[in-house]
Amino acid sequence: MIAIRNLSHRIGGATILDEVSLDIPRGGITAIIGPNGAGKSTLMGLAARLIPLQDGRVEIDGQDIARTPTEELARRLAIVTQRVGVASRLRVGDLVGFGRWPHHRGRPGPADHAAVEHALEAFDLTALRHRFLDELSGGQNQRAFIAMGLAQETEWLLLDEPLNNLDMFHARRLMARIHALSRAGGRSVVMVVHDINYAAAWADHVVALKDGRLDFEGAPREVLTGARLSALFGMEIAVEEIRGRPTVLHHA
Amino acid sequence: MPDRRLLALAAALLAACAFFLFWGLKGPAGFILELRATKLAALLLVGAATGISTVLFQTVTGNRILTPAILGFDSLFLLVQSLLVLGLGGLGYAMADGAGKFLLDTALMMAASLALFSLLTGRGRGDLHRMILVGVIFGLFFRSMTAFVLRLIDPSEYSVIQSAMFASFGSIEAGHLAMAAALFVPVMAVIWRLAPAMDVIGLGRDSAVGLGLRYDRLCTLALLLVAALVAVSTALVGPVSFLGLLVSALAHELMKTPRHALLLPAAALIAGLILVIGQGVFERILGLQSTLSVIIEFAGGLLFLYLVLGGRR
Numbered sequence: 059m060i061a062i063r064n065l066s067h068r069i070g071g072a073t074i075l076d077e078v079s080l081d082i083p084r085g086g087i088t089a090i091i092g093p094n095g096a097g098k099s100t101l102m103g104l105a106a107r108l109i110p111l112q113d114g115r116v117e118i119d120g121q122d123i124a125r126t127p128t129e130e131l132a133r134r135l136a137i138v139t140q141r142v143g144v145a146s147r148l149r150v151g152d153l154v155g156f157g158r159w160p161h162h163r164g165r166p167g168p169a170d171h172a173a174v175e176h177a178l179e180a181f182d183l184t185a186l187r188h189r190f191l192d193e194l195s196g197g198q199n200q201r202a203f204i205a206m207g208l209a210q211e212t213e214w215l216l217l218d219e220p221l222n223n224l225d226m227f228h229a230r231r232l233m234a235r236i237h238a239l240s241r242a243g244g245r246s247v248v249m250v251v252h253d254i255n256y257a258a259a260w261a262d263h264v265v266a267l268k269d270g271r272l273d274f275e276g277a278p279r280e281v282l283t284g285a286r287l288s289a290l291f292g293m294e295i296a297v298e299e300i301r302g303r304p305t306v307l308h309h310a
Numbered sequence: 311m312p313d314r315r316l317l318a319l320a321a322a323l324l325a326a327c328a329f330f331l332f333w334g335l336k337g338p339a340g341f342i343l344e345l346r347a348t349k350l351a352a353l354l355l356v357g358a359a360t361g362i363s364t365v366l367f368q369t370v371t372g373n374r375i376l377t378p379a380i381l382g383f384d385s386l387f388l389l390v391q392s393l394l395v396l397g398l399g400g401l402g403y404a405m406a407d408g409a410g411k412f413l414l415d416t417a418l419m420m421a422a423s424l425a426l427f428s429l430l431t432g433r434g435r436g437d438l439h440r441m442i443l444v445g446v447i448f449g450l451f452f453r454s455m456t457a458f459v460l461r462l463i464d465p466s467e468y469s470v471i472q473s474a475m476f477a478s479f480g481s482i483e484a485g486h487l488a489m490a491a492a493l494f495v496p497v498m499a500v501i502w503r504l505a506p507a508m509d510v511i512g513l514g515r516d517s518a519v520g521l522g523l524r525y526d527r528l529c530t531l532a533l534l535l536v537a538a539l540v541a542v543s544t545a546l547v548g549p550v551s552f553l554g555l556l557v558s559a560l561a562h563e564l565m566k567t568p569r570h571a572l573l574l575p576a577a578a579l580i581a582g583l584i585l586v587i588g589q590g591v592f593e594r595i596l597g598l599q600s601t602l603s604v605i606i607e608f609a610g611g612l613l614f615l616y617l618v619l620g621g622r623r
Contacts, residue, residue: 108519132522139516148513148568156513160522164506190566210521 059084060105060214060248065114067100067270074100076270077114084119084213086262087240088248089278093291096267098250099140102216105248106137118214132160136210138203140218150194150202151187154178157209177209180235196223204232208239215239217249221256233260254306258282266290279304313572315564319579326583327354330590348484353589355490356543356550357557357581362501363539364554365561365577369512369570370532374562375617376441377554382449383423383540384549389452390418392459395467412489416541423537424530490542497538504532505570512568550603552610557581559613 060082067075075097082088090098103109105116107123116123118135136157154177158170178184181201191199200223207215220236221229237260239245251257257264258278266273266281273290274281282304284297296307330353331346364377378384394415426448460468507528510518518525543550561577588602 103516106520108516128519128524129522132520137516137520139520147562147566152568153513156510156517156521159510206517 059117059119061115061117062101062105063115063117065101065104065111065116067097067104067109067112074270075104078267078270078272080265080272080275082246082248082265083263084246085240085244086246087236087260088246088263088265089251089257089261090248090265090267091251091254091257091290092267092273095269097270098267099218101267102137102218102248102250103139106135106216107131108137108139129160129163132210132212134212135214135216136207136212137216138207138218138220140222148191149187150183150189150191151178153191153202154183154187154205154209157206157211160210173209173211177205180208181205181232197225197228200224201228201232213244213246215245215247217247219250219252221251221253229256236260254282254287254308258304258306282306313565316572316575316579319576319583323579323583323586326586326590330586330594333590333594348487349589350586351491352487352546353585354582355487355494356547357553357583357585358498358578359494359539359543360550360554361557361561361577361579361581362498362574363536363543364558365570365573366501366508366532367536367554368558369508370529370536371441372512372514373441374559375555375614376445377552377558378423378536378540379549379551379554380449380614381426381441381445382452383426383537384544384551385449385452385456386422386426387415387419387541387544388549389456389459390415390422392456392463394418396459396463399467412486412493412545415545416493416538419541420534420537423540424534427530427533427537486546490546493538494542497535497542500531501535501574504528504535505574508532508570509568512570551607552614553581553584553606555617556606556610556613557584559617 062082063079065075065078066073078097078101090101092098100109104111105118105123107116107128111124118126118131121134123131151174155166155170155174157177158166158173162170175184178187181204183198183202183205186194186198186202191202194202200220204217204220207217215236217236220232224232233256236247236249240247240262251261261278263275264278264281265275266286268290274286282297284295287295287297287306293308297304298307299305327350330350331343335342360379364379367378368374368376394411429444507523510521510523511525511528511532513521515525557577557580560580561573564580565572565576567573584606585602588605592602
């Protein structure tokens with residue numbers, strides 16, 4: 059469980075997060091939804107200690123992240139962010155290989171190579187492994203970074219908008235892969251999603267943020283209602299049940 | 311197994327060194343060889359220090375255009391020098407010429423550059439335009455301050471500092487060389503241990519922290535080492551602005567790898583090759599003394615323009 063307690067964050071004079079407290083359950087997929095600027099990425103960044111904590115506490119499986127060595131956290135939690143600026147000229151295989159760093163710290167062994175192979179295969183990257191990142195499309199790039207997170211083989215996998223840049227085919231494939239990881243792989247996945255229908259289809263738990271506060275949370279079937287979503291995004295949103303799933307009709 | 315490209319570079323460098331030492335050897339061979347060997351060692355040391363410090367610096371700052379020299383690091387060194395002359399007086403400065411002064415130089419340089427770095431790498435990290443602007447402004451500031459300090463000191467004391475002002479591969483003192491080497495070796499040992507972690511640093515802050523690296527501490531340490539290397543190189547031959555840029559670009563182009571265990575030796579070898587061949591050709595064949603730095607600055611300057619004007623995607 060990731061326990062977030064009274065988390066507040068300010069940048070300059072602006073309040074990004076305001077006294078957020080919530081529990082992200084272990085196992086399954088947790089989707090974080092909310093309008094732009096709701097503080098979703100900041101919440102993830104704080105929980106993954108990418109951003110220094112200002113106010114509040116985060117515990118991962120009972121361990122306070124402020125007191126746990128960062129090396130140890132890297133073996134329990136992996137995060138893939140949206141904005142990635144890589145200075146080095148990297149091949150896909152090298153990038154995914156970096157996911158093993160927390161385990162080998164510079165001296166990769168056979169187990170590390172196997173994990174990299176597995177991650178490359180899982181995201182259809184085996185054929186692209188010798189290509190440079192700057193020769194890839196946005197979606198292929200995205201998949202390479204997620205594969206790196208997978209290779210880290212952590213219990214927790216945090217993905218910030220993993221579906222960005224992906225076409226329908228790869229988006230669904232990625233979600234199916236993540237879903238399988240969260241089931242058979244026993245991993246807990248937390249992801250920021252903009253398309254509510256993906257959250258409705260795949261997530262086990264939904265957390266909604268608005269203006270830096272927790273708006274609602276719960277099982278998708280219970281909380282993804284027209285009234286709640288309309289209030290969350292400030293627009294008229296109809297939710298219909300199609301094939302037993304809540305489906306958001308937001309285009310018209 | 312060592313990389314083939316590194317072996318080829320090393321072989322080329324060996325050949326260049328042989329050319330430098332033995333070409334046109336006339337007269338008292340022992341005396342000339344000793345002279346040439348000193349100069350050769352200095353060229354190799356300066357090359358390694360410049361190449362390695364530039365690659366490290368570019369990894370830490372996350373760009374391929376800026377180098378310590380472009381950000382006015384060697385101007386900072388000159389300022390430190392002239393302040394020392396002002397403070398100690400020319401005689402004191404000349405008297406202090408020795409291990410103590412060299413260490414003091416380096417320590418001052420490291421402290422000053424750390425302050426400059428933290429200004430550059432704090433919140434503005436990744437903002438290339440801001441870094442270039444700040445770097446250019448500080449470079450100019452340091453040069454003007456140096457000029458100002460030089461006006462304050464006695465003309466006779468000015469001559470003491472003058473030799474440090476211009477890049478010169480012509481005259482190198484054996485004593486300076488020994489001290490530079492004494493500082494260079496431990497610095498290199500630390501860098502070699504850091505090399506695998508620097509590969510991860512190259513991924514950028516978010517990824518590096520996510521992979522469990524103590525990012526800020528490592529960056530500060532790496533920048534301190536860069537400052538020490540810049541001090542070593544500038545103390546030996548004076549400022550060479552664009553050599554580092556040239557070498558780092560060539561090393562990245564040749565090796566095409568994120569691994570610093572390959573990039574750093576490549577940069578050191580390439581820099582050595584450029585300096586040894588350049589100096590050798592100028593001295594032995596063209597019979598000139600100190601125009602190598604001009605050529606390097608010219609080629610490096612062109613490359614800098616090419617990079618800034620968007621030669622890279």
